[in-house]
Amino acid sequence: MFEDGAIINELLIERLNYIIYVVLLLIGLHAMISKQNLIKKLIGMSIFQTAIILFYVSIAVKDNATIPIYKTEHDPHGDAAKAAVLDSNRSGEETKAFYAPVMLKPEETQQYSNPLPHVLMLTAIVVGVATLGLALALCLRIQQGYGTVEEDELLVKIERSDARYSQSPLAKAKNRRRTQSRNTRKPRTSVKSTKSIGKSAKSLESRDSTKTKKTTSKSNLSQPKKKPASTSRKPRSSSSKVEGSKPTTPKAPAKKASEKTRAPKKKGAE
Amino acid sequence: MKWISLIPVVGVGVLLLFAAQDFPEWGDPQSPASQSPVASHFINNTGVDTEVPNMVTAVLADYRGFDTMFETVVVFIAGIAVLAILKGSGGRRRGTRRAYEVEAEPDIIVTHTVRLMVPVIQIFAFYVLAHGHVSPGGGFQGGVVMGASFILVALAWDLDHALVRMSLPRCMAIAAAGIIIYAGIGFLSMFLGGEFLDYAELEKVLPVSREMARYHAMLGVEIGVGFTVTSIMFALYANLSTEGRLKGGL
Known part of the structure; x- marks a missing residue:
């Protein structure tokens, strides 16, 4: 059942992260579509957002790789760099040239997972918090104005007040x-x-x-x-x-x- | 009626799962995202260009500095918008108390615990902010932790207690100051001969090399981000918990 090439193996073992993200995304989508309560819709939106974040972060994962922070031996200010400076001082070479960090070799690049999705998701999380706060404020205002955050009741009331005023x-x-x-x-x-x-x-x-x-x-x-x-x-x-x-x-x-x-x-x- | 919404949901799910078969496997080092020249460039050159060990911070505050600046502006605008939406809207019910609003003395155990915890939280926030180059962290994270400390004060005593320390006008001033710090560093590097947010030009005013100038300028913009996020987090809480009245609250 779990041999190579079987579709269940493909989806459940090697690509479990995508399953999880799809399920979370669908939960959020369903909540956004079918729930009448605006707060529940917002919760659905947050779940949706979490699914996207999970998707991006899981793409950034590399086997046998660590977080995108330089290890000590590559750290421009770590012990390795300090030792290099000391060495260069001892041997009388010019400090600055030796001190400058060197570019990583391709095989060393493989030791670090991809920083780019992390950065993008950091942005997404922060903007998500800001928009969530704004959406909650709007919900509060709707609750104050109409006395409800249920969408069907809201529509009835809005229609009625539209007929009256505007x-x-x-x-x-x-x-x-x-x-x-x-x-x-x-x-x-x-x-x-x-x-x-x-x-x-x-x-x-x-x-x-x-x-x-x-x-x-x-x-x-x-x-x-x-x-x-x-x-x-x-x-x-x-x-x-x-x-x-x-x-x-x-x-x-x-x-x-x-x-x-x-x-x-x-x-x-x- | 409610079940009709399942049709598009299941449809989207089937499509996504169908597409997921073509995605790279979990942790595949040969995946397109990991092999992309952009990612390898960031991993290879961050140390050379900026001497910052944390690539995420370097990419966030330096390579994508423009993006992060306007992200901070987004946070700021969201705070202003919440203020504008809720300001004065709750005055209608002044005097009458809601069912969930109870008049309670601050609990002595809670307040004493919070009194001990808040300084530690704030120190930790500064650590997260200032150490964001070397360890996971940065302006947003530190700012959120800092804002949480103020929210904790508001929760343990009441909102007035926190507002004495961080009144709303002061909040907005600090938030604006954060953006001004960020943009100011950008403009400074522009006037020193580089492009906007080209931190390397700051070597002319800082006694360090071009790489270290970028390192320190990143700390500067992170501090700006931290200012904005701290105050906007607290302003959001203060407004949302009291429906804009800034009195009583949770």
């Missing part, structure tokens, strides 16, 4: 036109109330116009410090109406309810 100019113009035409058709009942909407959570609730008056009055109570009503309120609330009316996931009503309950608390914290 529409593309094109969509905004379209919505404005639509609301204008609607306004001409029948006077809006909630023009006054939408003006006083300070926070986005409410604009979600103003989706059903029957409720609008009630909720806004409630929010006025819960919000002592009113934000200056801007002119862009009207299209914004209507845009949320448009966005909200599209078919959403079955979770949406529950989310809406939770949003409703959370909204006053948020305002109080601010």
